[in-house]
Amino acid sequence: MSRSIAILGKGGVGKTFLAAHLGMALGYLGDKTLVVGCDQKRDTIRALSAQRRPSLVEYLEQAGFDYARFELVPIISQITENVDALELGPSQLLVGHTSGVLEEALHLFDQHGVFSTYQRILFDVNDERFDASHAPLLRRVETIVAVTDDTPESLFVLNRLLRALLIGSAEHDLAARLLGVVHNRAVNPQAFEHYVELSNIYPLLSIGDSGELARLRPQHRTLFALEELSPELNAALLGMLKIAELLRGDPLNLYPIMPLDDEEIWRLAAQQPPEN
Ligand SMILES: Nc1ncnc2c1ncn2[C@@H]1O[C@H](COP(=O)(O)OP(=O)(O)OP(=O)(O)O)[C@@H](O)[C@H]1O
Numbered sequence: 001m002s003r004s005i006a007i008l009g010k011g012g013v014g015k016t017f018l019a020a021h022l023g024m025a026l027g028y029l030g031d032k033t034l035v036v037g038c039d040q041k042r043d044t045i046r047a048l049s050a051q052r053r054p055s056l057v058e059y060l061e062q063a064g065f066d067y068a069r070f071e072l073v074p075i076i077s078q079i080t081e082n083v084d085a086l087e088l089g090p091s092q093l094l095v096g097h098t099s100g101v102l103e104e105a106l107h108l109f110d111q112h113g114v115f116s117t118y119q120r121i122l123f124d125v126n127d128e129r130f131d132a133s134h135a136p137l138l139r140r141v142e143t144i145v146a147v148t149d150d151t152p153e154s155l156f157v158l159n160r161l162l163r164a165l166l167i168g169s170a171e172h173d174l175a176a177r178l179l180g181v182v183h184n185r186a187v188n189p190q191a192f193e194h195y196v197e198l199s200n201i202y203p204l205l206s207i208g209d210s211g212e213l214a215r216l217r218p219q220h221r222t223l224f225a226l227e228e229l230s231p232e233l234n235a236a237l238l239g240m241l242k243i244a245e246l247l248r249g250d251p252l253n254l255y256p257i258m259p260l261d262d263e264e265i266w267r268l269a270a271q272q273p274p275e276n
């Protein structure tokens with residue numbers, strides 16, 4: 001059972017889209033869920049709601065870092081009965097210092113009982129480097145859900161994540177496990193499928209590039225808010241619910257993941273998508 005979950009992947013592949021949908025799916029299945037936006041863009045809430053609350057860092061700065069009077073309520077947006085969201089936000093003082101912001105946030109979450117209030121906490125992670133800047137978060141997270149498209153650039157980032165996880169578990173006692181990977185904006189499924197086969201990672205869901213999905217963000221809503229769904233979008237929604245079920249269940253015991261050689265990724269990507 002995963003309480004804390006991080007969504008990781010290259011810039012622009014759909015981390016925020018996935019975080020918003022998995023948050024809604026966990027809430028739909030009855031779990032009290034907090035979605036945490038870690039991106040300076042503060043766009044995680046935008047994917048869920050038109051509400052505007054100060055970010056955690058903004059609130060702290062306005063309150064002159066008076067930790068004794070810190071409250072969570074002013075920074076939390078209630079999305080549904082079960083789903084809340086908040087943004088960590090950019091910091092004037094800790095510019096570019098991701099680990100500093102994460103450490104502050106996790107410290108305050110501990111002090112204010114966030115990890116016992118919510119059954120699931122989903123982190124929409126802002127960055128594709130898997131280095132010390134995310135150590136505070138990755139040390140606390142039980143499960144990682146990766147997301148990628150099928151370009152070589154995104155597969156390289158996914159591959160670096162696999163390496164970081166192997167090194168993390170072997171050398172730094174990192175407990176975080178990769179549940180699997182979502183293939184978003186699928187254009188060249190063959191490249192993705194070969195990658196999955198060679199690396200042993202678990203393919204969770206494949207979603208095509210869809211104008212309807214792209215229109216959700218400006219409307220601040222997810223597929224859960226639509227009354228009618230095309231078969232394709234219905235499949236995406238069911239897929240999100242399936243992943244949420246996996247996150248609520250016992251950890252899967254899968255074959256060990258195996259990062260590929262860089263050259264191998266270039267070879268996969270050179271394979272052409274099928275002709276229509
Ligand atoms: N399957 C899809 N089809 C069409 N548009 C999509 C799809 N998935 C995501 N998008 C759109 O692509 C854009 C980037 O997605 P998103 O913000 O979720 O990616 P991200 O990985 O969080 O990006 P960043 O690294 O900048 O945080 C958004 O405008 C989103 O609405």
Ligand SMILES: [Mg+2]
Pocket residue numbers: 015016017039043124
């Ligand atoms: Mg994002």
